[in-house]
Amino acid sequence: MLDYEGNLLDTNIPDIANNQQQLIKLYQSMVSTRLFDKKATLLQRRGQLGTYSSSLGQEAIGATIGCLMHDEDVLFNYYREYAAQFMRGVKMSEILLYWGGNEQGMNFQKARHDFPICIPIASQVPQAVGAAYAMQLRKQQRVAVCVLGDGATSKGDFYEAINAAGIWNLPIIFVINNNRWAISLPQDKQTHAQTLAQKAIAAGIAGEQVDGNDTIALYCRLKKALEKARSGAGATIIEALTYRLCDHTTADDASHYRNQQEVQENWHYEPIQRLKYYLIKQGYWSNADEEKLYSQSQEKVETAVKEYLNTPEQSPESMFDYLYETLPDTLVEQRNSIMVKEPK
Amino acid sequence: MADVTMLDAINMGLRTEMAADSNVVLLGEDIGVNGGVFRATAGLQNTFGKQRVIDTPLSETLIAGMAIGMAAEGLKPVVEIQFMGFIYATFDQIINHASRLRNRTRGRLTCPLVLRAPFGGGIHAPEHHSESTEALLAHIPGLRVVIPSSPSRAYGLLLAAIRDPDPVIFLEPKRIYRMFKQQVQDNAEALPLDVCFVLTEGTDVTLVSWGAMIHETLAAAEQLATNGINAEVIDVATIKPLDMNTILESVAKTGHCVIVHEAAKTCGVGAEIAAQLAEQGLMSLFAPVERVTGFDTVMPLFKLEQKYMPSVVRIIAAVTRSLKNA
Ligand SMILES: Cc1ncc(C[n+]2csc(CCOP(=O)(O)OP(=O)(O)O)c2C)c(N)n1
Ligand SMILES: [Mg+2]
Numbered sequence: 020m021l022d023y024e025g026n027l028l029d030t031n032i033p034d035i036a037n038n039q040q041q042l043i044k045l046y047q048s049m050v051s052t053r054l055f056d057k058k059a060t061l062l063q064r065r066g067q068l069g070t071y072s073s074s075l076g077q078e079a080i081g082a083t084i085g086c087l088m089h090d091e092d093v094l095f096n097y098y099r100e101y102a103a104q105f106m107r108g109v110k111m112s113e114i115l116l117y118w119g120g121n122e123q124g125m126n127f128q129k130a131r132h133d134f135p136i137c138i139p140i141a142s143q144v145p146q147a148v149g150a151a152y153a154m155q156l157r158k159q160q161r162v163a164v165c166v167l168g169d170g171a172t173s174k175g176d177f178y179e180a181i182n183a184a185g186i187w188n189l190p191i192i193f194v195i196n197n198n199r200w201a202i203s204l205p206q207d208k209q210t211h212a213q214t215l216a217q218k219a220i221a222a223g224i225a226g227e228q229v230d231g232n233d234t235i236a237l238y239c240r241l242k243k244a245l246e247k248a249r250s251g252a253g254a255t256i257i258e259a260l261t262y263r264l265c266d267h268t269t270a271d272d273a274s275h276y277r278n279q280q281e282v283q284e285n286w287h288y289e290p291i292q293r294l295k296y297y298l299i300k301q302g303y304w305s306n307a308d309e310e311k312l313y314s315q316s317q318e319k320v321e322t323a324v325k326e327y328l329n330t331p332e333q334s335p336e337s338m339f340d341y342l343y344e345t346l347p348d349t350l351v352e353q354r355n356s357i358m359v360k361e362p363k
Numbered sequence: 364m365a366d367v368t369m370l371d372a373i374n375m376g377l378r379t380e381m382a383a384d385s386n387v388v389l390l391g392e393d394i395g396v397n398g399g400v401f402r403a404t405a406g407l408q409n410t411f412g413k414q415r416v417i418d419t420p421l422s423e424t425l426i427a428g429m430a431i432g433m434a435a436e437g438l439k440p441v442v443e444i445q446f447m448g449f450i451y452a453t454f455d456q457i458i459n460h461a462s463r464l465r466n467r468t469r470g471r472l473t474c475p476l477v478l479r480a481p482f483g484g485g486i487h488a489p490e491h492h493s494e495s496t497e498a499l500l501a502h503i504p505g506l507r508v509v510i511p512s513s514p515s516r517a518y519g520l521l522l523a524a525i526r527d528p529d530p531v532i533f534l535e536p537k538r539i540y541r542m543f544k545q546q547v548q549d550n551a552e553a554l555p556l557d558v559c560f561v562l563t564e565g566t567d568v569t570l571v572s573w574g575a576m577i578h579e580t581l582a583a584a585e586q587l588a589t590n591g592i593n594a595e596v597i598d599v600a601t602i603k604p605l606d607m608n609t610i611l612e613s614v615a616k617t618g619h620c621v622i623v624h625e626a627a628k629t630c631g632v633g634a635e636i637a638a639q640l641a642e643q644g645l646m647s648l649f650a651p652v653e654r655v656t657g658f659d660t661v662m663p664l665f666k667l668e669q670k671y672m673p674s675v676v677r678i679i680a681a682v683t684r685s686l687k688n689a
Pocket of ligand 1: 099141167171198202
């Protein structure tokens with residue numbers, strides 16, 4: 020709907036295109052997520068964070084998801100859609116704690132029903148189906164939102180899950196972040212299918228492709244799919260086309276497998292600038308707003324970093340304390356042994 | 364009080380708990396209309412409806428993953444995997460997620476699911492239907508692995524498993540599904556998890572086993588008794604976490620221990636019991652610990668399966684070896 024200079028192409032203008040407040044909220048979320056990513060990557064380089072996966076260039080997907088979901092819905096993120104998590108109340112410091120090696124990071128203080136970051140590719144997809152089943156069984160007006168990468172659509176988990184979502188007409192949407200790469204594997208080596216959205220056909224559910232860098236288009240498609248799921252009309256796959264402008268993670272060096280020119284070209288299409296152009300054209304946004312947003316967001320990120328760095332380490336015995344609701348007798352001795360201070 | 368098989372007892376337990384707790388749902392392949400390939404869930408869909416007794420598509424990974432999503436949402440899913448040979452597709456979900464959801468969210472999300480699967484040999488089943496791979500799961504922190512050996516223990520332990528706030532793998536020795544009947548009272552009373560059951564008391568040798576092998580072990584104990592040897596038979600029942608206290612107390616009394624299991628020997632649960640006896644009970648032992656187990660071979664097709672399974676003869680031979688060392 021938006022071209023790369025931020026011109027609205029559709030003649031049929033959606034409500035969101037004139038919703039200044041909502042568009043600014045989305046823009047703010049994308050910008051602060053980008054600053055967060057940058058900072059997290061820097062912390063990793065400085066040895067203050069473990070491996071980190073950035074969402075650079077893909078922020079529109081998370082932001083629109085987070086903006087549109089209801090509080091009581093459940094998000095099954097993989098490891099990129101931070102913007103969605105932040106919008107749902109997950110703290111930046113919590114994400115840093117997780118990648119900083121502290122399990123407390125996944126003990127979100129808000130979004131308490133959301134699933135933790137999921138590393139085994141596609142394994143969150145059947146889980147989302149289970150949550151959606153529970154919602155349907157209890158006649159709740161809630162939706163499970165599951166985000167996954169393009170690589171994840173090659174896994175059996177994904178096929179099993181979308182197939183089941185079709186059978187039971189479940190309140191769920193599957194959002195594919197198609198950033199064209201799965202570590203070093205480009206999409207044409209991942210599948211011979213023309214689109215990932217068409218995999219929905221085999222499952223008998225709706226599937227559509229959307230420009231994942233076009234915030235307005237994404238918003239419209241996601242809103243419709245969420246409303247459809249909430250009204251009991253079933254599941255949708257949304258393939259959001261985007262591009263991974265960063266390395267796969269901080270442990271990866273993408274120059275081994277993709278050329279820099281491709282990356283440069285894709286900077287042209289990235290979502291933040293595009294939305295900014297539109298906001299300016301609409302008269303919704305000024306240079307002063309921009310400056311203020313960047314300084315406020317940077318401050319928010321810095322505060323989160325401080326909170327992260329000042330969080331006390333967990334005690335070693337915490338390894339035992341969340342294994343079972345009640346620690347089995349057999350583990351008491353092991354737990355005690357870890358509490359004994361080693362002689363210096 | 365009804366005279367029931369282990370299968371009947373499982374069915375009774377499921378029915379009782381489903382009636383008592385509307386959060387309990389069953390899911391698996393062919394469990395609804397058909398009532399399960401062994402008929403453990405027969406009639407339950409009629410009573411509780413298609414939404415709570417769910418015929419899933421043929422997708423083990425999905426089934427396990429769904430159960431996790433359901434459990435985190437407050438349901439109490441009881442999964443049936445048709446045979447243990449098909450459980451491996453669930454391991455990613457069980458090991459990477461179910462066993463650690465509580466831990467990795469620091470208690471925010473929990474996973475009170477039960478995964479039932481028939482296991483073990485002895486029923487002339489096709490390939491991949493007869494293995495005993497309980498040790499694979501017992502190795503995983505955060506799981507419970509429970510194995511009943513009689514109708515009454517199946518009933519009581521299943522209720523306990525469903526009520527437990529953490530994931531429980533409930534392995535059903537299918538050789539004894541219909542082997543014998545027992546009086547079981549449908550009184551909704553659970554048996555305790557995490558403890559062994561002492562089935563017969565004795566002073567001369569401790570026989571430790573679980574699942575279907577309890578029957579060969581009890582038969583061996585009976586024969587030994589005719590020769591004046593009093594064996595104490597312990598049904599481990601919960602193999603993870605392992606109640607070593609009961610075993611250690613018994614060995615302190617008898618000084619001899621023979622462990623019997625159907626699974627392959629190497630890294631079987633018997634190895635763990637023997638290791639813990641070496642760590643904590645060595646001074647009570649008059650003889651090396653004996654293990655009578657399946658061989659470290661591929662589970663043979665059914666023509667040879669009786670040769671694979673530990674027999675009463677092999678158990679008695681091991682006891683005799685142990686007592687000779689007294
Ligand atoms: C089951 C599994 N296999 C392999 C990996 C290692 N791995 C981590 S990310 C990744 C690529 C995922 O690509 P995609 O689904 O496109 O997501 P993206 O990282 O591009 O967002 C791989 C192979 C993993 N985490 N899980
Ligand atoms: Mg990708």
